[in-house]
Amino acid sequence: MPSVLLDMRPLQGPSAGRGIGTYALGLLQGLISQGFDSNLTLLLDADFPEPSLPAGGYKLAGSRRRYHGQLSAYEEAVALGSDLQRIRPDVYHAIDLRLAGRSPCPWVVTLHDLIPWALGGPRMRGERFRFWLGRRLLKRADAVLAVSEATARDAARHAGVDPKRTKVVYEAADPVFEPRSGAADRVRERRALEPGYLLFVGALDARKDPAGLLRAWAVAKEARPQLRLVIAGDPGAQAPRSMPGATTVGPVDKLELADLYSAAGCLVFPSRYEGFGLPCLEAMACGCPVAAYANSSLPEVVDGAGTLVPDGDAGALGRAAAALVADPEHARRAGLERAKLFTWSKAARQTIALYESLLR
Structure with a gap:
């Protein structure tokens, strides 16, 4: 060897x-x-x-x-x-x-x-x-x-x-990313969040399209007015000064991130370009439905287990996210099976x- x-x-x-x-x-x-x-x-x-x-x-x-x-x-x-x-x-x-x-x-x-x-x-x-x-x-x-x-x-x-x-x-995703029993209760206790929110994970630099994220959330709220947006991770140097109305939790450890995925209604991922797209895989491994743009590597990772919309169409992304929150079971099952391949x-x-x- x-x-x-x-x-x-x-x-x-x-x-x-x-x-x-x-x-x-x-x-x-x-x-x-x-x-x-x-x-x-x-x-x-x-x-x-x-x-x-x-x-x-x-x-x-x-x-x-x-x-x-x-x-x-x-x-x-x-x-x-x-x-x-x-x-x-x-x-x-x-x-x-x-x-x-x-x-x-x-x-x-x-x-x-x-x-x-x-x-x-x-x-x-x-x-x-x-x-x-x-x-x-x-x-x-x-x-x-x-x-x-x-x-x-x-x-x-x-x-x-x-x-x-x-x-x-x-x-691959870290083994800690799996459906977490009791995640909903822990998220309520730590963050005062009700399960079923939209989740974004990662830096808010220009490539991740923070304006598109807010637009997608606004469109999703047309169908589900009480829907909250939660942003997790280090926002990075290019992040906007504020994301009006969103709940920002900042950097979290892997266990809490797995809880946030497990209790979310949908991961919304408006990235305009990825080399791989690890947050999508982590979300699927936790049973969290994924809505993302169809660009770069994301079709390889998601591959029918979530909803991909035309690149840059924030309105379509918001409508897809709202639909997944309303009816998540197929995407949850498909995502869990897809994640096992990595x-x-x-x-x-x-x-x-x-x-x-x-x-x-």
Whole structure:
């Protein structure tokens, strides 16, 4: 079995609480479940506290560097190449776009999205600048592990990656996301919320279309006037100053988020572009119906288990959400069955097969 250096440094920064952090821990737990942990070395930043990691037979390796300014991306790429020379794994696996300029071993990178280029626009200019070198180096990877078919297409279209070197391996929801007994009572007690509300989970940046979210809610209330909108998660730097009338609960832990999904009438997800769309999968795993726009990766994740409406049509989104709140049972059952197809054990097996293929 190959020795693999898995780069877990994203767990030591802002990405820890985002989709990349969820992916890192989920994949690690999946690899441990497959008995692959003794083949793993986890790369961590020695200047930051060690993150909370599941128990396993893996080793740890440290790196120390802090670069700032216009040349930081180049310096990071060179320093990471030196780390690989020192550690000498059979395979290196990057889980974000901080990539090595040169590698002495085959390397794979998990590509979560190329939204700054796929979606474009002036608000994405900073992200394009931040990740420009990673995008440029992406086509040098021996394999690109894309989290959806939509992301695989973006890799070819926006980064020039050969489709023959791309493999799609879907993410999964954390096992904590399941229908939670007593969720309605806990949500009433903690948040003074009656079950059956509309729920949005995630940052309220421009890509998530907060104006469209409010419009969808207003349309849904035409059919159900008492319907409340609950917003969970870190709103992010681009969030509007206020979301009039909505109940904002801010960041919550996984158990409370599972309760919020379980007690909701519908997840409303007006995102204009996703690399995967984890909130939709988490909601379905909890038995929460999903209404979303039909764009990017969302048809792959939802695939008939929820209601997808034309991209950008907030009115249709609101009508779909109201209909799901009124009659949720089919969507609940379909979502639960759909969510079972996505597991970290399955993702880990596919990832191990990819590692082995690089050494043949």
